[in-house]
Amino acid sequence: MSLKARLGWLIAIVLTAMLAVNVAIMIGHAGPRVRAEAESIEHLSHELVETALASVQETKNPIPSLRRLFDSLRNLRHIEIEILPNDDTAPNFDSQLRSEIKNGVPDWFVSLVAPAPKVDIIPARVGDVQYGNIAIIFNPVDELAEIWSDLLWLGAISLAVTLLMLALVLALLRRTLAPFDSLGRGLARLEAGETAVRLDLRGASEFRDISQKLNSLASTLDRVQEENHSLIERLFAVQDSERRDIARDLHDEAGPCLFSIRAGAATLAAAASGNFPDRDLLQRSCANIDAAGQALQTLLRRMLERLRPPAMSELGLETALRGLVASWSDGRADVRLSLRIAHDLSCLDERSALTAYRVVQEALTNIFRHSSAANAEARLEFVEAPPELAGAAEALRVVVEDDGVGLPEEHRFGLGLIGMSERVHTLGGVMRMERRPEGGTRIEVLLPLPEVEELPEAEEREGDDL
Missing domain, CATH: 3.30.450 (Beta-Lactamase)
Known part of the structure; x- marks a missing residue:
């Protein structure tokens, strides 16, 4: 009834x-x-x-x-x-x-x-x-x-x-109960997926309050749906960008390496077919083939690290970060790069550790590509969770900063920063990106760690200036 x-x-x-x-x-x-x-x-x-x-x-x-x-x-x-x-x-x-x-x-x-x-x-x-x-x-x-x-x-x-x-x-x-019918129809439309539902505020104060809340819910669902569509478009754009980068690396770096290997193999075959092989030619060909193989191996290692760092699951976040910093320092000696880790990071779960790694990786990539910086630093530490991280007791704080040209006045996130931001928000974290007063850019990320009961203290370990 x-x-x-x-x-x-x-x-x-x-x-x-x-x-x-x-x-x-x-x-x-x-x-x-x-x-x-x-x-x-x-x-x-x-x-x-x-x-x-x-x-x-x-x-x-x-x-x-x-x-x-x-x-x-x-x-x-x-x-x-x-x-x-x-x-x-x-x-x-x-x-x-x-x-x-x-x-x-x-x-x-x-x-x-x-x-x-x-x-x-x-x-x-x-x-x-x-x-x-x-x-x-x-x-x-x-x-x-x-x-x-x-x-x-x-x-x-x-x-x-x-x-x-x-x-x-x-x-x-x-x-008096007539607004119940409109409320029922509005809920049915929301259930059917219509987010453009707006109810007239009429009837008793309770009905007006419920109608106002249902309108607010519909607006929120509409906004979330738009954000989901935008996120899906961004994800597709990130995937397309990653595929283009991989295709470019394979074409620009793997292609010449493979061509050099084939050319060297052809040279070896031609030299070996004669009665008196040219010893110097054979050595040069072998050296070219070895160099091409090393370059191809380096390319594959870098691509695998971009997809998923192998050292992460085997040696932990700290070792993976030090390897990442070392690889950038080897390729760009003009930037003085340092890594500071204040606590033992082995207590982190896999998702938090991978997100922290991606944040440092993307931040360093932007520094070497766009900042024209002479010095850069990455810091990781455990801190007390700020009020923005509701329900969390502790948080992992990741800070990457440089002394480069800094952010432009009208800065727009690229696909890399968008992906970084989405990773952080997925874990319920907070990401801030700002221009430093003394020049350069500062990126700060806070990841909630509600299950961390005790933070192992350690002496601040500072990586070698690589």
Whole structure:
């Protein structure tokens, strides 16, 4: 059963109960009302009879006077007065009165409200002579009929008012709960993947608040969807860039090496086919082939390190970073590069370690390609997590900085920095990139480490200036 139906039934039951209580109260008051009226009429009738008897005490034949008096009293409500002979017994008026009472009045109401018919007998004595008996009969027919009529009238009014109130409450309830329908349709559209859902802020404050939150949720989902599309495009662009770089390296470096090897092999074959091989030619060819093989091996090692550093899984993050720094220093002696690691990094999980390696790798790549720096430094250490890393106790801090030309005024992230930023954000980290006051660029990355309980301290180990 829906909430609207439940509330409607609850309100209907409450109003019906109120109507039943009102009717019960009216019926409960009817009995005391009839009994009070009976006691009052009984007392009045006794006074009338006693007064009449007192007025005819000096009369020789009081019967005609009494009859005339009592005939004039027949118009009294709820009472009948009869004069009975001495030898006549008190009549049984119960069945007669009951039949009169039930005329138009339900039996259950008579049983609840009407008192038992009562007949009082007063001797009609004048002096020493008794001329018969005076019967005073209480008849509540008129009173019960009036009470029943009033009860029907009040009950009808109460029923009409109850039905009117029920109709008004149900209409108000339907209008009040109308925003539920729009909320349901909005949620269904969100479930179907529509993010352009916006609800009108109407109804009670609770509905307006829920509608506002649903609109905010739809806006957030819309923004997240756009960010996901943008991220997917960036990932495709990064993949395409990596493929182009690999293809360029294979074409520009591996191609000449392979050509040199084939040329050397052809030279060796030609020299070996003669009767008197040229010893110097053979040595030069072997040297060329060896140099080409070494160059090809270096290229493959560099490409493998770009895809996944082999030293990472075997020797750990620190060894992989020192190897990375050594490889850059060997190729670019014009830049003085140093690596500082303040703590033991072996406690890092694989994802955090790989992300830290990629951050240093991409930062150094940008330094050697674009910064024109003379000095560069990379630092790794464990620090207390800042407020931006909610839920983390400690964090890995990676800082790479140089003294080069620094960031341009309108700097835009390239694919490498975009990939670095996405890696960091995936782990819930924070990345900052800024221009140093003394010149150059500074990149700082904080990676959360919620499960690190104890950070092993060590003396600051500074890599050789390579």
